[in-house]
Amino acid sequence: MKKIFTFFILALVLSAPVFSQIKFSDETKKYIEYNDSITVFKNALLIDGKGNAAKQNQTIIIRKGKIDWVGDDAKAMVPKGANIIDLNGKALMPGLVMLHEHMFMAAPSLEYGYYNARQQPVSFPRLYLACGATTIRTAGSVEPYSDISIKRDIDSGKYPGPFIELTAPYLEGKNSLYPQMNELKNPEDAKAFVNYWADQGFTSFKGYNMIDKPTLKAAIDAVHKRNLKISGHLCAVTYREAATMGIDQLEHGFMPSSDFIKDKKENECPEKPDYVLSHINPRSDEARNLIRYLVDKKVIVTSTLAVFEAYNSSQPMPSLEFLSYFSPDNRDLYLKVFAQIKSAVAPTDDDSAYANNIIMEKMFSDMGGLLTVGSDPTGTGGTIAGFGNWRSIELLVEADGFKPLEAIKIATQNGAIALGFDKTIGTIEVGKSADLLIIDGDPSKNISDIRKVLYVFKNGVGFNSKKLFESVKGKVGFN
Numbered sequence: 001m002k003k004i005f006t007f008f009i010l011a012l013v014l015s016a017p018v019f020s021q022i023k024f025s026d027e028t029k030k031y032i033e034y035n036d037s038i039t040v041f042k043n044a045l046l047i048d049g050k051g052n053a054a055k056q057n058q059t060i061i062i063r064k065g066k067i068d069w070v071g072d073d074a075k076a077m078v079p080k081g082a083n084i085i086d087l088n089g090k091a092l093m094p095g096l097v098m099l100h101e102h103m104f105m106a107a108p109s110l111e112y113g114y115y116n117a118r119q120q121p122v123s124f125p126r127l128y129l130a131c132g133a134t135t136i137r138t139a140g141s142v143e144p145y146s147d148i149s150i151k152r153d154i155d156s157g158k159y160p161g162p163f164i165e166l167t168a169p170y171l172e173g174k175n176s177l178y179p180q181m182n183e184l185k186n187p188e189d190a191k192a193f194v195n196y197w198a199d200q201g202f203t204s205f206k207g208y209n210m211i212d213k214p215t216l217k218a219a220i221d222a223v224h225k226r227n228l229k230i231s232g233h234l235c236a237v238t239y240r241e242a243a244t245m246g247i248d249q250l251e252h253g254f255m256p257s258s259d260f261i262k263d264k265k266e267n268e269c270p271e272k273p274d275y276v277l278s279h280i281n282p283r284s285d286e287a288r289n290l291i292r293y294l295v296d297k298k299v300i301v302t303s304t305l306a307v308f309e310a311y312n313s314s315q316p317m318p319s320l321e322f323l324s325y326f327s328p329d330n331r332d333l334y335l336k337v338f339a340q341i342k343s344a345v346a347p348t349d350d351d352s353a354y355a356n357n358i359i360m361e362k363m364f365s366d367m368g369g370l371l372t373v374g375s376d377p378t379g380t381g382g383t384i385a386g387f388g389n390w391r392s393i394e395l396l397v398e399a400d401g402f403k404p405l406e407a408i409k410i411a412t413q414n415g416a417i418a419l420g421f422d423k424t425i426g427t428i429e430v431g432k433s434a435d436l437l438i439i440d441g442d443p444s445k446n447i448s449d450i451r452k453v454l455y456v457f458k459n460g461v462g463f464n465s466k467k468l469f470e471s472v473k474g475k476v477g478f479n
């Protein structure tokens, strides 16, 4: 005879005034405005990130860092003990998911022919979060151990910053212009490199200008074997070749695509490759066929217009407010390069490449391709975290011709899909992480209103955007 024993497990329910398990440091606490177990936003203009029309008079309830309820104010049941925030006249949208970010900016030693990158461990994480980026992918590292430390210190609450999806050091080939990059020797070397950095905790990779086909193929296979993702800013390998080999994503729209170079030698990057797009017809069958091929292969493309605008002769003069964030040496460098670009008497090749690229980005999206967006804070030092993110999204509207709601979707839901995080972030839906922006305006009508972000909620914890910005004034470029 068998006896059946029943065990009762008693669950101990603990109530806590704040929900977050993270022990924020005193430094991080300076920027936290809200950290409640239950927060109710009412009277919001809701922009859901899916491209739907903005809705007035909406209530969003967040509980323990997750979105718990979304609907009309009139139907909302406000839970006891909730912190109620009236958003009359303000918009609520998902946190930005930005796909081409870095923890460094350009500090080129142009007179010596070195393109140098300078790590920004203090200013950049804050600028990303301040502008509303709750998730970023670093899209190529020059100081991998610093990137790991920055992520660790944000996740533990020591410093404020976004969730970081780490990209390993660049997969670069021989004759690189960048002294901080490793030059892969052969396919075996690429495989070992991928496995080494994946073991260190990097979850994405990027092939770079000089990598050749066999080496890139070995890298792609090694990355996919570990269920990770690989993007490319390529030159020696064309977009079509990379898509055939199974690359997941391509950076910078179509600017680096070497597919249109007449008599291109296999596995070689010709001179001045960034502007190869200047002499093509973006609406030709050749261009359309390439776009169709990428869409069919489900290759994702990232738009980074802000960094190209920095080379464009029609770029507007930066505001004094913007310049006040730079350290003095970087501000001088930036203004020097800016003056050089402005002194061009006629539109340059860069301008026509930019014009063709924006047409192709829109075509790619219209033909069913998944377009994402990022700031790429490199260039000549004029594109920086935060401001660059805003500008890259504005340019989706101003240059590419997307509607503001489409641009917001590209910067939220599309980014989440590209990262494989769309079940947890990217839109305002029940069950998702409470990564939300409170905006003092209506970016669904005027995209530049994304600059009016007041609070950035990451996992339900609300950070004060203005305080984060203030904390890095005069520091960008120095650290």
Ligand SMILES: [Zn+2]
Binding pocket: 100, 102, 139, 140, 376, 378
């Ligand atoms: Zn980049």
